[in-house]
Amino acid sequence: MPDLVAVIMAAGKGTRMRSKLPKVMHSLAGKPLIEHVLDVANQVGIERPFVIVGHGREAVAAKVQERAEIVVQTEQMGTGHAIMQALPYLEGAQTVLVLSGDQPLLKPESLQALLKLHQDGEACATVLTAYLDQPFGYGRVLKDGDQLVRIVEEKDATSDERLIKEINTGTYCFRGSALKDALAKITSKNAQGEYYLTDVFDIFLKQGERILTYCTEDSHEALGINSRSQLAEAERILRERNLEHWMAEGVTIVDPASTFIDIDVRLSQDVTILPFTRLLGNTKVQEDAVIGPQTTLENCEVGSGSEVTYTVAKNATIGVRCHIGPFAYLRPGTSLEADVKVGDFVEIKNSKIEAGAKVPHLSYIGDAQIGKSANIGAGTITCNYDGSSKHPTRIGDHTFIGSNTNLVAPVEVGDYAVTGAGSTITKNVPAEALAVERSQQIIKEQWQREKRNRGQK
Ligand code: UD1
Ligand code: CA
Numbered sequence: 135m136p137d138l139v140a141v142i143m144a145a146g147k148g149t150r151m152r153s154k155l156p157k158v159m160h161s162l163a164g165k166p167l168i169e170h171v172l173d174v175a176n177q178v179g180i181e182r183p184f185v186i187v188g189h190g191r192e193a194v195a196a197k198v199q200e201r202a203e204i205v206v207q208t209e210q211m212g213t214g215h216a217i218m219q220a221l222p223y224l225e226g227a228q229t230v231l232v233l234s235g236d237q238p239l240l241k242p243e244s245l246q247a248l249l250k251l252h253q254d255g256e257a258c259a260t261v262l263t264a265y266l267d268q269p270f271g272y273g274r275v276l277k278d279g280d281q282l283v284r285i286v287e288e289k290d291a292t293s294d295e296r297l298i299k300e301i302n303t304g305t306y307c308f309r310g311s312a313l314k315d316a317l318a319k320i321t322s323k324n325a326q327g328e329y330y331l332t333d334v335f336d337i338f339l340k341q342g343e344r345i346l347t348y349c350t351e352d353s354h355e356a357l358g359i360n361s362r363s364q365l366a367e368a369e370r371i372l373r374e375r376n377l378e379h380w381m382a383e384g385v386t387i388v389d390p391a392s393t394f395i396d397i398d399v400r401l402s403q404d405v406t407i408l409p410f411t412r413l414l415g416n417t418k419v420q421e422d423a424v425i426g427p428q429t430t431l432e433n434c435e436v437g438s439g440s441e442v443t444y445t446v447a448k449n450a451t452i453g454v455r456c457h458i459g460p461f462a463y464l465r466p467g468t469s470l471e472a473d474v475k476v477g478d479f480v481e482i483k484n485s486k487i488e489a490g491a492k493v494p495h496l497s498y499i500g501d502a503q504i505g506k507s508a509n510i511g512a513g514t515i516t517c518n519y520d521g522s523s524k525h526p527t528r529i530g531d532h533t534f535i536g537s538n539t540n541l542v543a544p545v546e547v548g549d550y551a552v553t554g555a556g557s558t559i560t561k562n563v564p565a566e567a568l569a570v571e572r573s574q575q576i577i578k579e580q581w582q583r584e585k586r587n588r589g590q591k
Pocket of ligand 1: 143144145146147186188207209210211212213214215216234235236237271272273274285286287301302303304329330331332357358360
């Protein structure tokens with residue numbers, strides 16, 4: 135048993151969310167609330183916290199089991215009851231850090247400071263508190279001078295107590311053995327009929343134990359998500375924090391108000407993000423790339439110096455110095471090497487496009503491989519689907535595919551081959567060959583004049 139263990143409470147239903155999804159599974163800046171809390175635990179050096187699951191436990195457990203130990207709380211009888219479920223796993227732990235799964239804005243710096251104060255101060259318990267102008271709904275911290283006396287829940291508080299602005303964030307450090315003993319003594323005699331974890335402080339105090347509080351400077355950290363409105367508020371705060379972070383790292387964000395960057399996105403120095411752009415999931419953008427305006431990239435990689443404008447892309451890789459858009463749609467499995475151009479109204483799916491190739495206008499490329507420096511004419515379509523299955527198209531290096539070519543897959547066009555505009559290619563084209571498939575043009579001389587003359591008779 136390590137000296138320091140963490141328990142994250144995540145079993146509550148989140149009634150106020152009015153959702154079929156368990157509260158901690160709601161998404162914030164691209165990932166569930168619970169994952170934000172796991173991240174902060176990892177950042178203070180706790181590799182595998184315990185997560186208490188209950189409501190919607192299959193979904194929550196499935197999401198976190200790779201990085202946490204699961205503890206089940208079958209019936210949700212309060213935060214004190216939640217921690218009781220974890221006690222058998224905490225045996226022998228010197229320090230128990232308790233976190234709430236609905237408190238995603240907590241910063242690792244604050245958690246580190248809380249732990250340090252707790253350890254240096256040889257406290258029995260240390261509570262992370264915050265001052266809120268509008269403390270409604272939170273447990274209030276009652277103090278005698280600097281000394282915490284009690285934490286009282288909104289629903290149990292007197293009107294005087296409700297005026298107190300120092301609140302309990304729901305994040306604490308405990309001496310493991312003392313926590314276990316105190317939890318055995320708490321009751322559910324309160325307004326909500328629940329076992330409150332916060333009742334252990336009263337017991338500690340009576341035992342003459344040392345209780346400390348650490349107040350965060352950034353009161354946003356205290357935000358516990360109980361409603362959709364608080365979820366939106368957290369999104370706004372985290373977004374601002376994240377945009378400030380990237381600007382400080384050397385990213386130009388022309389209009390922060392219309393830029394949305396998920397928390398796991400990675401950007402390099404001198405990236406420029408133009409207005410109305412969303413970078414989602416695990417998107418990575420390398421140096422000097424310019425993204426936007428009006429672009430959504432989800433789980434994409436963009437190489438340095440590329441420009442991606444008015445584009446939607448998902449699970450796609452874009453190499454260095456590529457030009458994408460305006461109005462391109464890159465679907466999963468798209469992989470573009472260096473110096474590729476994908477122009478307007480082009481859709482690409484599950485295809486590899488090699489260095490220097492161009493698909494400049496109005497094309498559908500699916501299940502294809504396009505060789506180096508190939509030029510794909512306007513309106514080229516890979517006919518990859520025969521109504522029951524998908525087939526591949528292989529287009530060689532330095533090929534020239536004439537405008538409006540249909541490539542009926544499976545089919546291959548060899549290196550340096552050319553297809554005539556308007557051809558429907560159903561057979562493989564050898565390297566260096568020209569393939570034309572179109573009926574002969576007929577000219578009827580004077581046809582229009584004769585028609586007019588007939589009309590005059
Ligand atoms: C709790 C605190 C309150 C504090 C606030 C901070 C108590 C009694 N109150 O109130 O002082 O100001 O957090 O946000 O602790 N949970 C379980 N099992 C349960 C009940 C809750 O795992 O039986 C989990 C929830 O999923 C949630 C967390 O514990 O992640 C907090 O529970 P919640 O019901 O939101 O507590 P609050 O009323 O917000
Ligand atoms: Ca809460």
